[in-house]
Amino acid sequence: MTEEIQFYLSEAEESMQKAVQHTGNELSKIRAGKASPAMIEHLRVDYYGTPTPISQVANIAAPDARTLLIKPWEKNMIGEINKAIKNSDLGLNPQQEADAVRLNIPALTEERRRDLVKQVKAETENGKISIRNIRKDVNDSLKKLQKEGTAEDAVRDAEGRVQKLTDNYIVKIDELLAKKEAEIMTI
The missing domain is CATH 1.10.132.20 (Ribosome-recycling factor)
Known part of the structure; x- marks a missing residue:
């Protein structure tokens, strides 16, 4: 050969x-009924005028099978993260907290x-x-x-x-x- x-x-x-x-x-x-950080990593937020993946401006954790907790490194990013999730095609409703955004994943x-x-x-x-x-x-x-x-x-x-x-x-x-x-x- x-x-x-x-x-x-x-x-x-x-x-x-x-x-x-x-x-x-x-x-x-593609979500499978349980929370996974990979579900939202591709979403982009406006970070000082630049579209940036959420994973580069915040920690994304799954404290349990039905919840994602997004903790931005800068508190002023909470609103941007909230807006990005609402505008996405995921159909999820973010809950804004003092220093984080919580996503409850509904059962399929x-x-x-x-x-x-x-x-x-x-x-x-x-x-x-x-x-x-x-x-x-x-x-x-x-x-x-x-x-x-x-x-x-x-x-x-x-x-x-x-x-x-x-x-x-x-x-x-x-x-x-x-x-x-x-x-x-x-x-």
Whole structure:
């Protein structure tokens, strides 16, 4: 197997790992009925004129399964954090305290759980599409190598390896889906 083929295979594997990690990160943002700091870390607040992630201006803690406590490092950020949460699509109502913002996470209804599962499935499908696109790009590169004179057998073997990688990483995404789905549907 040539160095070029090995390079494409290692690139494919690295890209597929990143796609699985990205999918996992996106799934962590979807709430599963219990409080998680990842739910709001992506929200941005106006920090002296600059949109800044909440996690960079405050500590976010989950003191119990139904509560998030956001303690800003500067008290004047409480109002900004409150506003960012109200304007988000989370549907949560922040409670402003003296030096913190408290978020009570309501229990999920059956209908809301089904909606969240649909959202999770859409996100994992995006991950699978990303992996398939990586496979397509690598196979196109391998075909170019074949046109440039690389042995047909070597290219065919490499395509087989790319397919095995694709299958393995799609299984990993399916595992993420199953885990998150179980987490959401557990009452």
